[in-house]
Amino acid sequence: MEKMNRCNLKWPALLGWSFEVAFAGHCNRNEENIMNQRWRVPRNGLVFVSAFAIALIGLGRVASAQEDAVVAAITPEVATSDETASEVAPVYSNFREAYSAAFRFREAGDFQAAKVALQSAIELATRDREIADAHRTLISVHSELGDQDKMFESLEYVVENAPYPAFASLSIGSVNAIARRKGWVNEMKARYEKQLKKDPQDRTALVVMEAYTYNVARDHAKRGEYIDRLLKLNEEEGKPLDVEMMINRAFCDRLTRDFETAAKRYEAVSKESEDVRAYCLMEAAYCWENAGNKKKALKAALAADANGPDKRAKRSLYQWHRTLADLFLTHLKKDEAIKHFEAALEEANIDAYRDQCREKLRIANALKDS
Known part of the structure; x- marks a missing residue:
């Protein structure tokens, strides 16, 4: 390659020399003779020199093309190597x-x-x-x-x-x-319904569909069916009673306005755990009232009041006190109504709720002593 480069450097001088001799041909004959004698180069020598120079040019271009080809062949390999390196996943120690x-x-x-x-x-x-x-x-x-x-x-x-x-x-x-x-709602429903067709006791599918019918489909009756299946499965497998699931089952009946069934369910759950007794009695009182059984409604409300707020009721003390207060006001139970409206007023975190409690307190205070 080094020899080739040296040749490439010489060919312009040779080519220029041939042009100089050719230009001399335009001089007069004497000058031409003098020139020929001086350089002693025959005319056919000019042809040879020109051809040699052109050959050197061609060789230079071939060498350059070969070098470009080598570079082109190497470059993709380097790029591919870099690309592969960038795709290597990090190694973690823990x-x-x-x-x-x-x-x-x-x-x-x-x-x-x-x-x-x-x-x-x-x-x-x-x-x-x-x-x-x-x-x-x-x-x-x-x-x-x-x-x-x-x-x-x-x-x-x-x-x-x-x-x-x-x-x-x-x-x-x-x-x-x-x-x-x-927009995957239909796919989700189809997936778990298919699993339940294959295995009606697929607990995972039942749990997912119970939540799906409540939060997505808003089908409270269907949710109740899934909860019933889960409660039955728990019983068959000897699992402890799931109190929260039983409360949710009663809530399904309440949302579908089957108030009597809901009241019975709430009262049944109230006997299962002290942590939910007062809450369930409050809910039972509300459902009995809406079912038209005022006697049972007042009885449940008084039982909840006597028990005091439990662990479940403390999740929303405003709701617990306000529901009982409204029931007692409806039944003209002045002292109980005032007690729970005042408690609800303390727990209220919205101005509108506070205003409502103050108005109801005014009405309760106006009642005759019972």
């Missing part, structure tokens, strides 16, 4: 490292990278809770990647391996919201 990376990727909108990191987190997990956490996060990642089946599979894992009940219910709520937002 669950927490992979899980934290997944959150960063998800927040940055790189859902594919988040998915890979969460899969690594699952492989590195040392506790069941960690795997459940990873699958709960995968729910949103799969949804953003448009993978319905994987999203539902992660949900099912969470439902079946939830460390506590709210862990599963919150995840189901997330999927319900995603299904509404992405």
